[in-house]
Amino acid sequence: MTNTASQPLFETVAFIGMGLIGSSMARRIKRDGLADKITCAVRSEATRDRVLELGIADEAYCDIKQAVGDADLVMVCAPVGANEAIGAQLTGALKKGAIVSDVGSVKQSVIRDIAPHLDEGVHFVPGHPLAGTEHSGPDSGFPELFEERWCILTPIPGENEAAIAKVKALWEACGMYVECMDADHHDRILGITSHLPHLIAYTIVGTATDLEDALRQEVIKFSATGFRDFTRIAASDPTMWRDVFLNNREAVLDVLGRFQEDLMALQRAIRWGEGDKLFELFSRTREIRRGIVDAGQYFANFSAEGEDRKSDEKSKKKPAE
Amino acid sequence: MTNTASQPLFETVAFIGMGLIGSSMARRIKRDGLADKITCAVRSEATRDRVLELGIADEAYCDIKQAVGDADLVMVCAPVGANEAIGAQLTGALKKGAIVSDVGSVKQSVIRDIAPHLDEGVHFVPGHPLAGTEHSGPDSGFPELFEERWCILTPIPGENEAAIAKVKALWEACGMYVECMDADHHDRILGITSHLPHLIAYTIVGTATDLEDALRQEVIKFSATGFRDFTRIAASDPTMWRDVFLNNREAVLDVLGRFQEDLMALQRAIRWGEGDKLFELFSRTREIRRGIVDAGQYFANFSAEGEDRKSDEKSKKKPAE
Structure with a gap:
C-alpha cells in the first residue's frame, strides 16, 4: 500500500509535536515521498536538534507560527491538553486552503479546542489513527506503525469533501483503513x-x-x-x-x-x-x-x-x- | 537446557489431566527422553483417543487408578477444583516411594485437598509453573511452553529432600528456573x-x-x-x-x-x-x-x-x- 502516484499528496506538511505518532508519520512520508517538504514545531531546543539529527524533518522550530506558514497540511500530534494553546497559535498563521488535522485520542475536545481558532478558508479534519506502542518521543517512531490498522476521521458535518479526501488519502498511503464517524x-x-x-x-x-x-x-x-x-x-x-x-x-x-x-x-x-x-x-x-x-x-x-x-x-x- | 543425563529422570510419569500444561509437559518429556513411559488419566473417551492419536502418552485411561499404579511420578494437571476427588482416587493406588506433584495456580488449597489422601511413603511436592497461553486442551500444548520461565515449588516443611530435588530436576529439564516458597x-x-x-x-x-x-x-x-x-x-x-x-x-x-x-x-x-x-x-x-x-x-x-x-x-x- 505504497503511494504510487507520480505526485506527492502534499507540498509541505507541518507537524506540531514529534513524538511516537508524529515522528512515525514523518518517517513514512519521507520514505514514500508523500510530501515535498516536512516542517515541524516542537517544544524544546533539544527535541528540535534531535529531529534534525534524525533527518525526519527538513525544518524544525520551537515556534508554531514559523513551522506552519507554508504548510498545506498541519498535523497536530501533541497531547490533547495542549490543543487550546496550539489552536490559538494557528489563528492568522495559515495559508488559505490549508488543512488542519490531528491524531488525538479524544475527538470532541479537539474540535472544541481547535476549531474556533481557525480562520475562514482553513479546513479542519480531526482524526485518530488507532496505532501506538508504549514508547514515546521522536526516537520511538517507525514508518510501519500504521500498517493495516484503522484510522477514524471525525470531520464536522459540512466540512469540505476534498479536504477530507486528502487526509484520507494520506492515511491510506501510510497503510491504514479509514472510516468516518461523529466525534461523540x-x-x-x-x-x-x-x-x-x-x-x-x-x-x-x-x-x-x-x-x-x-x-x-x-x-x-x-x-x-x-x-x-x-x-x-x-x-x-x-x-x-x-x-x-x-x-x-x-x-x-x-x-x-x-x-x-x-x-x-x-x-x-x-x-x-x-x-x-x-x-x-x-x-x-x-x-x-x-x-x-x-x-x-x-x-x-x-x-x-x-x-x-x-x-x-x-x-x-x-x-x- | 536439554536433559543430558544418560538416564531418564523417571521410569513412568502419570498425568492426571492432559490440557495445555499436561500435554506440554508430556511433549517435552517425550522429546527429551526425560521418562521411559508416560501414562495418563483423562475425563472423556474422546480426549483419551485424542491423546493416543497425538502420541503424547503411551497409555491413556479414563480411570485414575489404572493410570497411576506403576508411576514413580504422578503429575496432577487438572483444574484445582477437581483436586479433592482426584486425591481420593490416589489413596491406596500408588507405589511406595512414588512422588505426587501438581501444576495448580493455587497452592494452599492443593495441599488441603490432596495431602490428606496420600498414603505413608508417598511424597508430595506441589508446584506451579508460571507459564501458559489462553488456549486449552491436549492439542494446545507444545514442548517449549516452559522455556526460561519460573516454576514455584511449595513443599510442606519436612518433605523428603530427594523427592523435591527430583521434581526440581524435571522442571529444570523442561527449561524452567525453580524456586521454593511457602504455599500461602x-x-x-x-x-x-x-x-x-x-x-x-x-x-x-x-x-x-x-x-x-x-x-x-x-x-x-x-x-x-x-x-x-x-x-x-x-x-x-x-x-x-x-x-x-x-x-x-x-x-x-x-x-x-x-x-x-x-x-x-x-x-x-x-x-x-x-x-x-x-x-x-x-x-x-x-x-x-x-x-x-x-x-x-x-x-x-x-x-x-x-x-x-x-x-x-x-x-x-x-x-x-
Whole structure:
C-alpha cells in the first residue's frame, strides 16, 4: 500500500509535536515521498536538534507560527491538553486552503479546542489513527506503525469533501483503513476499547507499586502473563493519558461506572463461592474474543521490550466490516 | 537446557489431566527422553483417543487408578477444583516411594485437598509453573511452553529432600528456573500478579459484552491495544479460572479491595479534573515496568492468534534474583 502516484499528496506538511505518532508519520512520508517538504514545531531546543539529527524533518522550530506558514497540511500530534494553546497559535498563521488535522485520542475536545481558532478558508479534519506502542518521543517512531490498522476521521458535518479526501488519502498511503464517524461516537467507543483499559492497567500496576517493598520485589520477579501485559500498558506516556482522561471525562466515567458494578458483582460471587456465576461470565467473554479474532484485528505485534518491534506477518487481510 | 543425563529422570510419569500444561509437559518429556513411559488419566473417551492419536502418552485411561499404579511420578494437571476427588482416587493406588506433584495456580488449597489422601511413603511436592497461553486442551500444548520461565515449588516443611530435588530436576529439564516458597506466600503473590489481572480482564470484557449490539460490534471492530490484550486474557479456560477464584478467595478479595480503593481515587480525580494526581500515578507506574524489564521477565512471546506461537529470542538471560 505504497503511494504510487507520480505526485506527492502534499507540498509541505507541518507537524506540531514529534513524538511516537508524529515522528512515525514523518518517517513514512519521507520514505514514500508523500510530501515535498516536512516542517515541524516542537517544544524544546533539544527535541528540535534531535529531529534534525534524525533527518525526519527538513525544518524544525520551537515556534508554531514559523513551522506552519507554508504548510498545506498541519498535523497536530501533541497531547490533547495542549490543543487550546496550539489552536490559538494557528489563528492568522495559515495559508488559505490549508488543512488542519490531528491524531488525538479524544475527538470532541479537539474540535472544541481547535476549531474556533481557525480562520475562514482553513479546513479542519480531526482524526485518530488507532496505532501506538508504549514508547514515546521522536526516537520511538517507525514508518510501519500504521500498517493495516484503522484510522477514524471525525470531520464536522459540512466540512469540505476534498479536504477530507486528502487526509484520507494520506492515511491510506501510510497503510491504514479509514472510516468516518461523529466525534461523540468515537469518544464513546474509544472510552471502552482504549481509555478504560488504560485506566485499569494504571490502577492495578499502581496497587502493586504500593505494596511493601519485599512483596513488590517478588511481584516483579514472578510477574505472570496478566500482570506483565498490564505493566506494558501502564508504561504509556503520562502526559498524553492524563489529558485523555481529563478530556473524555463523561464517556470514561460512564463506562467506568458499568465496570465497577460488574466488578462488585464478581467480588460478591467470589466471596459467596458462587462458582456458576463465575463460570457463566468466563465463558461469555470467550465469545467476544472470537469476534475480535474473526474481525482480523491483529495486525501489528509489538514486542514488549525496548526498541524491538515485530510486524505480524500472519494477518494481512482487510479487517471485517 | 536439554536433559543430558544418560538416564531418564523417571521410569513412568502419570498425568492426571492432559490440557495445555499436561500435554506440554508430556511433549517435552517425550522429546527429551526425560521418562521411559508416560501414562495418563483423562475425563472423556474422546480426549483419551485424542491423546493416543497425538502420541503424547503411551497409555491413556479414563480411570485414575489404572493410570497411576506403576508411576514413580504422578503429575496432577487438572483444574484445582477437581483436586479433592482426584486425591481420593490416589489413596491406596500408588507405589511406595512414588512422588505426587501438581501444576495448580493455587497452592494452599492443593495441599488441603490432596495431602490428606496420600498414603505413608508417598511424597508430595506441589508446584506451579508460571507459564501458559489462553488456549486449552491436549492439542494446545507444545514442548517449549516452559522455556526460561519460573516454576514455584511449595513443599510442606519436612518433605523428603530427594523427592523435591527430583521434581526440581524435571522442571529444570523442561527449561524452567525453580524456586521454593511457602504455599500461602505463593498464593498472595499470584493473587496480585495473575489472579487479579485475570479477574479484571474478565470483568472489562464482560462489561463490553453487555453493551447494546451495534456498539459492541464497533468495539470489536475498533478494538485497540488495551482492550485487545484484555480479551486474550479473558479467553482463558473458564473452569480453571473459576476454580482459582473459589480456592484463593482470601488473597484475591484482599488485593481486589486495595484495587477498588485505588480505582475509586482515580475515578474521583477524573471527575474533579485533578490532572496532577493522574500524572503522578501514571509516572509512578512506569517505574515498576522498568523493574520488570530489568528483571528480564520476557521469555516467551505468544502471539494472540490461533495456534501461532513465537518465542522471543531476545531475552535468554537468566532472570534477576
